[in-house]
Amino acid sequence: MNKTVLFFATLGPIGTKLPAPGTMGSLFGTLLFTLFTLGFGWSVQVIALSFVPLFLIGIPLCSRAEILLDRDDPGEVIWDEFTVIPLVFLPLSSLFEKPITQETFVWIVAGFMLFRFFDISKPWIIRSAQKLPRGLGVMVDDLLAATASAGVLWGAKTFSLSFLS
Numbered sequence: 001m002n003k004t005v006l007f008f009a010t011l012g013p014i015g016t017k018l019p020a021p022g023t024m025g026s027l028f029g030t031l032l033f034t035l036f037t038l039g040f041g042w043s044v045q046v047i048a049l050s051f052v053p054l055f056l057i058g059i060p061l062c063s064r065a066e067i068l069l070d071r072d073d074p075g076e077v078i079w080d081e082f083t084v085i086p087l088v089f090l091p092l093s094s095l096f097e098k099p100i101t102q103e104t105f106v107w108i109v110a111g112f113m114l115f116r117f118f119d120i121s122k123p124w125i126i127r128s129a130q131k132l133p134r135g136l137g138v139m140v141d142d143l144l145a146a147t148a149s150a151g152v153l154w155g156a157k158t159f160s161l162s163f164l165s
Contacts, residue, residue, distance in 0.1 A: 009061050014078060030111070033085055043097075058079045072137075087150060088150050089107075115149040
């Protein structure tokens with residue numbers, strides 16, 4: 001059972017064998033999100049809602065992984081980054097309903113980069129969320145980083161559209 005917990009918490013070899021595991025987990029989530037939206041035509045809202053149970057499962061999963069690894073928020077535990085990525089792209093829902101353009105990929109890369117910025121730099125409210133107990137802190141700090149990224153994306157998309165009108 002413990003090996004299964006660690007396998008899911010680290011997304012198998014992504015968190016344990018690759019460099020920069022948080023970035024790789026975020027990249028994996030972004031690529032999966034892109035496949036679901038652009039490849040399968042799923043709406044951003046459906047994907048985000050389907051990831052909510054994964055986020056909730058992450059709280060006890062990451063708690064157990066912390067205990068097994070005997071560290072707080074271990075770097076190889078990347079379930080948190082992976083599960084919050086769809087939330088980053090909620091403000092861009094309408095973009096994914098249109099034909100794919102180069103702009104689509106620019107916004108996806110921007111969302112990924114913003115999330116990594118907020119997840120790594122951890123502004124005060126995100127950093128303070130890490131003080132929550134065990135897996136709750138692991139998951140909530142990434143939820144806040146995704147929310148901050150979504151807010152910046154929304155502002156950038158809204159602001160850029162005002163110049164195009």
